[in-house]
Amino acid sequence: MHKPSAPEPRLDDQPACELPAIEFVAQGSFSIYNPDNSRPATAWQPAAQQPRQNTQPLRISGIASLRSHTLALIQQAQHNLCIYSSDLEPWLYNHSCIQHACTQLLLSNPRNSLRILLHDSSRISREGHRLLALSQRLSSRCHIRTVNLDHAYAQDFWLSADDCGLLVRQAQQLQTGMVYYHDPARALQNLRLFNAMWDVSRADINLRSMPL
Numbered sequence: 001m002h003k004p005s006a007p008e009p010r011l012d013d014q015p016a017c018e019l020p021a022i023e024f025v026a027q028g029s030f031s032i033y034n035p036d037n038s039r040p041a042t043a044w045q046p047a048a049q050q051p052r053q054n055t056q057p058l059r060i061s062g063i064a065s066l067r068s069h070t071l072a073l074i075q076q077a078q079h080n081l082c083i084y085s086s087d088l089e090p091w092l093y094n095h096s097c098i099q100h101a102c103t104q105l106l107l108s109n110p111r112n113s114l115r116i117l118l119h120d121s122s123r124i125s126r127e128g129h130r131l132l133a134l135s136q137r138l139s140s141r142c143h144i145r146t147v148n149l150d151h152a153y154a155q156d157f158w159l160s161a162d163d164c165g166l167l168v169r170q171a172q173q174l175q176t177g178m179v180y181y182h183d184p185a186r187a188l189q190n191l192r193l194f195n196a197m198w199d200v201s202r203a204d205i206n207l208r209s210m211p212l
Contacts, residue, residue, distance in 0.1 A: 055180075075101050081102065087119065088131060089174070090123075090127075106138050113141050115145075116143065124144075157170075164180075
């Protein structure tokens with residue numbers, strides 16, 4: 001008698017082959033900044049507008065005074081802003097009023113720009129910052145780079161607006177400063193220093209936005 005042969009095993013009865021694990025190597029760390037909107041931020045009031053004919057410097061001191069004059073100087077700008085800072089101090093620059101004023105400037109003309117030069121970008125990369133979020137949103141107009149410490153760099157920090165406005169703070173006294181609302185000669189001198197440092201500065205991959 002013919003003995004029937006055993007049925008061939010089906011494919012789905014075969015033991016599954018384990019695929020080798022795929023190693024993922026990140027090319028840099030990325031942060032997503034979601035500001036806390038649970039409590040609305042208290043609005044800052046800009047310092048009283050100074051006439052362009054006023055070339056006299058103003059000595060300012062204290063956090064509140066620095067905030068109001070910083071906001072006023074940013075609002076004065078019509079074309080370009082340059083920020084030279086240690087780490088983009090949150091108490092001075094990480095506020096919705098500052099972000100809004102910078103955004104208004106950048107959106108008013110595609111040629112307008114905001115350049116930010118930092119000694120250390122690790123803090124904003126780790127904690128987030130409103131101006132970092134702005135640079136990721138308007139990457140062609142807002143740029144953040146770090147100082148190349150292998151080259152000469154300025155000791156003082158400043159904010160410059162166009163070719164006439166300037167707020168200077170000494171590195172050892174960051175809560176005091178001098179404001180020049182209309183001093184083209186001094187503003188141009190600091191702009192040249194900024195450009196020299198900018199030309200040899202470094203991009204930080206950790207400040208790039210993470211595509212979703």
